[in-house]
Every structure is written in structure tokens, then in C-alpha cells.
Amino acid sequence: MRFFASLARLAPDTSLQSQRAVQRNSRTVLLSTLLAIVTIGAFCGEARATVAMLQPARVAAANEPLQITLLYSADDSRALTVTVPPTIRVTLTGAEESPQPLDLQREPGVPDTLHLRPGQFRKVRFSAPWPQSARGEVRIDPVGFDASPALVAINRGPQQDAIAQAERAESEASTPAQAAEAAAAVGGPTGDAMSPPGDSLSTTGRGVLAHVSYYEPMYIAFGHNGDTNARLQLSFKYRILMPDDLRSKAFLDNLYFAYTQTSIWDLSADSRPFRDTTYSPQLFYYVPDTGWHSPFFTRMGFAAGIAHESNGKAGTDSRSINMPFIRPTWEFGDLTGNHLTVSPKIYYYLGTSNNPDIADYRGYVDLLVKYGSPDGWQLATTLRKGTKHWYGSVDSQFTYPLAKLLGSKWGGYIWVGYFNGYGEDLLDYNNRQHWMARVGYSIAR
Known part of the structure; x- marks a missing residue:
């Protein structure tokens, strides 16, 4: 009986503990719900803010x-x-x-x-x-x-304040006339400080990569005309000194070393050898914009230096030339859209003992003519005319951004090339290639 009496006395306490537990659970659920609502509200607010x-x-x-x-x-x-x-x-x-x-x-x-x-x-x-x-x-x-x-x-540089002020004025200008007036205040377009679009191999980076940029087109392409072969080219240039004033036209501030390697790869032969490779180091002065203005062209660039070309072979297959050259470049039209580029490379031969008659087939001028836009298609053709007969060559390259065909994740260009004439490689500079069409991929154009 005492046991049951004790149990009866404990019963109300047990009921009170249960009520308190329920109340605690209710408060916990309520607080959790309120916290969730606040969190969702905050998240939604952040999501709607830009x-x-x-x-x-x-x-x-x-x-x-x-x-x-x-x-x-x-x-x-x-x-x-x-x-x-x-x-x-x-x-x-x-x-x-x-x-x-x-x-x-x-x-x-x-x-x-x-x-x-x-x-x-x-x-x-x-x-x-x-x-x-x-x-x-x-x-x-x-x-x-x-x-x-x-x-x-x-x-x-010493004109840094004026250049920065002109840049701000040009970016805030409401009319093309105001932008041109702002650019003329410091003697040329503010874009002089930057390389042309697509020129940079590493726009920024650590160490030497910041000095490296594209030079000639870089591609690999395949074709067939009697035999199957490929043509591939690697090319880059290195700015030796990075000046304080990127608009500087001084000689040392714009001195470049460049290297280009072009190979003809014979895919029909048993061992699939490289039939010939041209190695071309160069040292030259280059500015993408001289600052010279004219109603006839939009921008004029200039390069001058010395180039070496050889195929690295010995004996009767050895080919080697040295060429001092100058190369003005004129661009016509809107540089951000379709525009025309004309760039003659004028040179002279030094040390042609292995191929003394190369001028008969190649001449003294490479005339490059390009038309297209930086973010669209482009057709580039290089013409050569030898000093004898109708010797010479036509080398055309059409490129189109892969991103416009396959989506923005893709880089580079689809490359379609056509060659007809003499001198596609140094070894066969005096042998006629009637025509060769190739299709491939280009990293730079």
C-alpha cells in the first residue's frame, strides 16, 4: 500500500515533467521554424541583389x-x-x-x-x-x-598623368569626335599601350610569359594531292625589355626576338618523315602603332630587323639565307569589325651560297593582304613574285573561330589553306607545287 501511495504522489510530478518537455520541444520547433524563415528570407534577398x-x-x-x-x-x-x-x-x-x-x-x-x-x-x-x-x-x-x-x-613614364587623363576622357566620350580629340591630346590613340587584339600569348603572367606573344600564325593542317602531307607552324615573339611607358617608341623598348618553325610532314612515306623544316630566328624592332595619322588609313605599324632561314640539312640539301628587312603595316577601316590590312615585307639576301638563285623564284617582297574581323572570319593571302619569268607563289589561309561553330568553350580557329607556286619550303624553293589545299586547326592567325 505504501508503494502505491508513493507512486500516486509521484504521478503529478511525472505529468508536469512531460508538459515541460512538450513545451521545450514546441519552443525548439518554433525557433527552428523562425530561423529557417529568416535564413530563407536573407538568402532570397541576397539572390535578388546584384x-x-x-x-x-x-x-x-x-x-x-x-x-x-x-x-x-x-x-x-x-x-x-x-x-x-x-x-x-x-x-x-x-x-x-x-x-x-x-x-x-x-x-x-x-x-x-x-x-x-x-x-x-x-x-x-x-x-x-x-x-x-x-x-x-x-x-x-x-x-x-x-x-x-x-x-x-x-x-x-613622364606623361603618365596626361595619358591616364586622355584615356578616361576617351572612355567617357559620347561621340567619336570627342574620343578622337581626347586621343590626340597625347599624340595618338590610347590603345597604343596595348598589343593588338589576339596578339598576346599570355596577357598577364609570371616571369617571362608576360613578354611572350604570338608572331606568325600557328596551325596544323592536312591535305592530299598525289600524296598525303601535313603542314604545321609554330611561332612566337619575345619582348626583351618591358618599358615603364608602354607607349614608348624607343628602340630598346620595342626590341623583339622571334622564332618561327614551319614543317612539311610526309604522311604517305613508310616512316612518315618530315620532308623539310624551315627554322627562322629573327631580331627586330616593332611597334603596332607608329602614331602616324592619315585620312587614308586607320593605323600604321612598323617592323625592321634581320631574319635567318635554314633547313638544318647538310650537303646538296642544305638551304640557308639571311635577310635584313623592313615591314610597314597599314590597316583600313574599323579595327573592331571587318577591315583591310596591307603589309609588304621588303628584304634583301645575304649569304645565299647554297641557293644563289632563290630570288628568281621568291623575289624581294612578301605582300600580305588580310581582310576580316578580330572575332569573325579572316582571309589572309601572301603573294610573292620572282625576278624571272612568272615564278612566284600564292599562299592563302582562311580562318573562322571555333567558338562560333561549337560554343564558347572552344578556342582557336578552323583553318583552310591553299598554296600554289614555288617555295612552300626551302628545300624545294625551285620546284613548282601546282596546288595544295589543306584543312586543319589554328591556335593563332
Whole structure:
């Protein structure tokens, strides 16, 4: 009886504990639900907010700070409150330096939070001094927010302020006349500081890669005319000195070493040998834009130097020439769209003991004529005329971006080539190739 009495006394306490447990569970469920709602609401708010980085000016003065502008916008139908960090971080990758972080401070007077009405946007600027080690073309990669990287050329020359000011004026100009006036203020287009589109092998990078760029077209292509063969070419140029002022026209500031290797690969023979390979190192002065202006052309480039060509063979198959040359290049029309390029390479032969009559078949001028756009198709034809009879050659190359055929993930170009005449390779400079058509892939054109 005492046991049952004790049990009866404990019963109300047990019921009270159960009630408290239920209450605790209810509060836990309620708090979890509220937390989930808040989290979902915050997530939705962030998803509807847009943060974009505006591209900085292409050319910057070294004595002015690096300035990054973020654009906050409310793309929802409701008002939005966003938090603006006091600093943002970017990574700078320059010519001779490893990637290094840089923290930029928010401009004064901007609150920690922004209240944006539906459809409203707000620009917020962040800035920091350029590191002393930053030189030449520098790549800016955002850290912690999704934005495309930017490429800026740092000018440390005596006219850096005027050049940077002209660049800003040109980018903000509302009419072509105003843009031309801004460019003329410093003696030429602000684009002089950059290489032509598609020219760069590594727009930015560490060490020597920042000095390397494409030179002649690079491709591999296959064809058949009696026998099956392939033609492949590798080519690059190296800028020996990276100047403080990328617009400099000084000799040493624009001195390049280049190397081109062109091979004819015989795929019909049993061992599939390379029938002949031409090795061509060059040393030359080159500027993509001389700054000379005329109503007849849009831009004029210039190159001059000495080139060597040989096939690396001995005896009667040995071929070797040395050629001092000059090469002006004129471009006509809109450089961002379809335009014409005319580029004669004028040269003279030195040391042709193994092939003294090469001028009879090759002449003294390679006339390159191109038409097309940087992001579309292009037809490039090189014409040669020998000094005797009708000796000479026609070498045409048609290219089209693979990205436009197969999607943006693809790089390079589809390559279609046609050759007819003398001198496709050094070994057979005096043998006629009636015609050869090939199809292949090109890395650079």
C-alpha cells in the first residue's frame, strides 16, 4: 500500500515533467521554424541583389591610386538593404611578380548599409595605391565576389598623368569626335599601350610569359594531292625589355626576338618523315602603332630587323639565307569589325651560297593582304613574285573561330589553306607545287 501511495504522489510530478518537455520541444520547433524563415528570407534577398565590378580604365598612371567601382543594384520588386564592406580584396598579377593580394578601402561618406528602392542602384568606389612592384600590364582578379577580371596597363613614364587623363576622357566620350580629340591630346590613340587584339600569348603572367606573344600564325593542317602531307607552324615573339611607358617608341623598348618553325610532314612515306623544316630566328624592332595619322588609313605599324632561314640539312640539301628587312603595316577601316590590312615585307639576301638563285623564284617582297574581323572570319593571302619569268607563289589561309561553330568553350580557329607556286619550303624553293589545299586547326592567325 505504501508503494502505491508513493507512486500516486509521484504521478503529478511525472505529468508536469512531460508538459515541460512538450513545451521545450514546441519552443525548439518554433525557433527552428523562425530561423529557417529568416535564413530563407536573407538568402532570397541576397539572390535578388546584384553586385557588379565596373571595368577600370585600360591605362592608369602609377602615381594615382588603383580605383575599383562596385555597382550595387536592387533587381527585386521590393526594397533591399545591403551591407557594404569597409574593404575589398583583389589579386594583382604583373609581369615579373607572383600574384599578390591588395586591400582597397571604401570611399569616405558611404554608410555600412545601403537602402535601395526597387530598381535603384548605387556605385561605391574602393581605392588603394599601386604597389611599387606593379609594372606593365597587370591583371586584377576580384576575391570574394563574382566579377570578371580586368586588365590595366600601368604607365610610369613622364606623361603618365596626361595619358591616364586622355584615356578616361576617351572612355567617357559620347561621340567619336570627342574620343578622337581626347586621343590626340597625347599624340595618338590610347590603345597604343596595348598589343593588338589576339596578339598576346599570355596577357598577364609570371616571369617571362608576360613578354611572350604570338608572331606568325600557328596551325596544323592536312591535305592530299598525289600524296598525303601535313603542314604545321609554330611561332612566337619575345619582348626583351618591358618599358615603364608602354607607349614608348624607343628602340630598346620595342626590341623583339622571334622564332618561327614551319614543317612539311610526309604522311604517305613508310616512316612518315618530315620532308623539310624551315627554322627562322629573327631580331627586330616593332611597334603596332607608329602614331602616324592619315585620312587614308586607320593605323600604321612598323617592323625592321634581320631574319635567318635554314633547313638544318647538310650537303646538296642544305638551304640557308639571311635577310635584313623592313615591314610597314597599314590597316583600313574599323579595327573592331571587318577591315583591310596591307603589309609588304621588303628584304634583301645575304649569304645565299647554297641557293644563289632563290630570288628568281621568291623575289624581294612578301605582300600580305588580310581582310576580316578580330572575332569573325579572316582571309589572309601572301603573294610573292620572282625576278624571272612568272615564278612566284600564292599562299592563302582562311580562318573562322571555333567558338562560333561549337560554343564558347572552344578556342582557336578552323583553318583552310591553299598554296600554289614555288617555295612552300626551302628545300624545294625551285620546284613548282601546282596546288595544295589543306584543312586543319589554328591556335593563332
